[in-house]
Amino acid sequence: MRGIALSLALLAAPVLAAPVLAAEPSPGLVAAFRALQADDAQINAIGYRLAAANAPFCADVRGASGLLLLDAAAYHVPANIRSAMRLTGDFAVQAVAPRSPAARAGILAGEELQAVDGKPPAVIADGISPEAQVRLNFLHDEIEAALSAGRELTLRLGGRTVTLSGAPACHAHFELATSGKGAEAGANVVVMSRALLSETRSDDEAAFVLAHELAHVVLDHQARRRAAGRARAVIAETEREADRLAAWLMANAGYDPSVAPGFLRRRGGGLADLFPGPHHDRAETRARRVEQELGELRNAMPQASGLRDWRARFTPPATLPNRSR
Structure with a gap:
């Protein structure tokens, strides 16, 4: 980050002027x-x-x-x-x-x-x-x-x-935003809002959100979307791919990807599921897709390091430009 x-x-x-350290910070400010x-x-x-x-x-x-x-x-x-x-x-x-x-x-x-x-x-x-x-x-x-x-x-x-x-x-920077309600990924940048972080009940759930956005970065979905003229169907497909790859990224890092379906269902209930985002499927559809991917993950043979190579199912770009913010 x-x-x-x-x-x-x-x-x-x-705070009081004069020497910066002369004023004792208020308890509310410190908290x-x-x-x-x-x-x-x-x-x-x-x-x-x-x-x-x-x-x-x-x-x-x-x-x-x-x-x-x-x-x-x-x-x-x-x-x-x-x-x-x-x-x-x-x-x-x-x-x-x-x-x-x-x-x-x-x-x-x-x-x-x-x-x-x-x-x-x-x-x-x-x-x-x-x-x-x-x-x-x-x-x-x-x-x-x-x-x-x-x-x-x-x-x-x-x-x-x-x-x-x-x-x-992996070349990615992780940032916390005090405004907004969601999460997003840009050129090597993953941003999660405090509002969304507060909705997570564990590091594992927060890891799913960050892993979903990291998937957009490592698969260079921005370039794919640009090449397709930001066609809605292509954007929707990259969102599905990010949900699936997130499970692998989490497992390799020692997080429990099995929490993802429950998180999606809980957060997508009510009006959120009646009116899903323009590029995301309904919560239940997303949850079932991740559950299916968890089966593929369990069947994958780990390397000697214990890591599972996800490149056979998700092909990252062969080369990426040296980008920074």
């Missing part, structure tokens, strides 16, 4: 921010796990660290975030995915990022606007590019120094 779009009223509330961090950490952890586990089968693989950063200047009132996180600058660690290179390096959420290879983050992204997470995304991309090239980076965090390396992962 790379960035978050924040619009919470509590995070935009004014709201910690809740947001927890959601962010969940998306980051699940996304990293899905992308790393399925790297052997993805056409576009990058060096991932499991590290999610934060840029306080991207918020409506940066002083609120600096106060809540006790920062002297703008950049800090927002989340660290378990069992990722960042976790193995001992990096902790909440630590202030002071330098990358001796350069302050603001210098690395000099001249780039912090608005809309543009500066933060640039910094994440720079770190990813270095790790993908096999480099190790030296990070100075709150007065200590750690060495960060990368691990192979």
Whole structure:
């Protein structure tokens, strides 16, 4: 995951001027921010796990660290975030995915990022606007590019120094949105809203949503849709394919794909099933399709690693351009 779009009223509330750290953050502000961090950490952890586990089968693989950063200047009132996180600058660690290179390096959420290879983050992204997470995304991309090239980076965090390396992962960035009610995928980006995350009852259910969107990325469905002139039938077929591949992506990452049919039925009940989206089948149809795919998954012979190669059923593009946001 790379960035978050924040619009919470509590995070935009004014604090006292003068020295940024002079004002004690209000309990309400801290509670709201910690809740947001927890959601962010969940998306980051699940996304990293899905992308790393399925790297052997993805056409576009990058060096991932499991590290999610934060840029306080991207918020409506940066002083609120600096106060809540006790920062002297703008950049800090927002989340660290378990069992990722960042976790193995001992990096902790909440630590202030002071330098990358001796350069302050603001210098690395000099001249780039912090608005809309543009500066933060640039910094994440720079770190990813270095790790993908096999480099190790030296990070100075709150007065200590750690060495960060990368691990192979499907090229996808996972983001949490505070607006909207659904999930979507773009060019190497998977976005899930807090509203939809709140509807999930477990990491497994959240993993199904993220795996569905990741399937769009690894199969480059955007290119397929463009080539077909965004024909409705083609878009609907890619949605069906994403439902099916999601089960494989989940299983390889150690999540339980058998929760997917129940999640689809529960969320698609009532009016949602009477008026399904223009490109999705009814919830019951989707659930039965996933159940059928689970049978194929169980019958598939795992590799020595325990992973199941889904490429025989879902052909990823042979080559993908080097894309980034």
